[in-house]
Amino acid sequence: MKRYAKYIDKARRLKVKDAKIIPAASIVAAEWVGLKCQFGCDGYGQCLTCPPYSPTPQRTRRMLAEYKYGLLIHGDGNINITRTVSILERLIFLDGYYKALGMGAGPCELCARCPKFCRHSEKARPSMEACGIDVYSTVRANGLPIEVLRSTNCQGNYYGVVLIE
Numbered sequence: 001m002k003r004y005a006k007y008i009d010k011a012r013r014l015k016v017k018d019a020k021i022i023p024a025a026s027i028v029a030a031e032w033v034g035l036k037c038q039f040g041c042d043g044y045g046q047c048l049t050c051p052p053y054s055p056t057p058q059r060t061r062r063m064l065a066e067y068k069y070g071l072l073i074h075g076d077g078n079i080n081i082t083r084t085v086s087i088l089e090r091l092i093f094l095d096g097y098y099k100a101l102g103m104g105a106g107p108c109e110l111c112a113r114c115p116k117f118c119r120h121s122e123k124a125r126p127s128m129e130a131c132g133i134d135v136y137s138t139v140r141a142n143g144l145p146i147e148v149l150r151s152t153n154c155q156g157n158y159y160g161v162v163l164i165e
């Protein structure tokens, strides 16, 4: 996958812990993820990049079938994953990969509150989990670490992906 090596380099220069090219087929979308957002997350419905506004797991699964590869990035909380994803998505798109599409981590924090329509749609991206992606299964299938955080002292692992082509 030599043609994508420059994106891994760029991701590292943006201070990600790790980045790798993964098969899109290894990205898992599952029904339970949407229900965990709806029943268990106080951000549900608070942000235009989160459910119920973001793609359902079914739609995400159909969309994933249109891609072969993605760039998975790993951060430890010291970088803004979604911002990094939007930078990488633009770079990849401008290289001619016209389908480049990114998903980050967590709710959008670009504005204090969302109006009816997004103010910064060029930068705002839904999180992987907001699109119904089982981040745990996806990350573990690609050999990267992720665990349930059992206390606020635990160091988190955060992920984003840019689908390439």
Ligand code: SF4
Binding pocket: 047, 048, 049, 108, 109, 110, 111, 112, 113, 114, 115, 117, 118, 119, 120, 121, 124
């Ligand atoms: S950019 Fe602003 S309006 Fe758009 S989703 Fe993010 S917080 Fe909401």
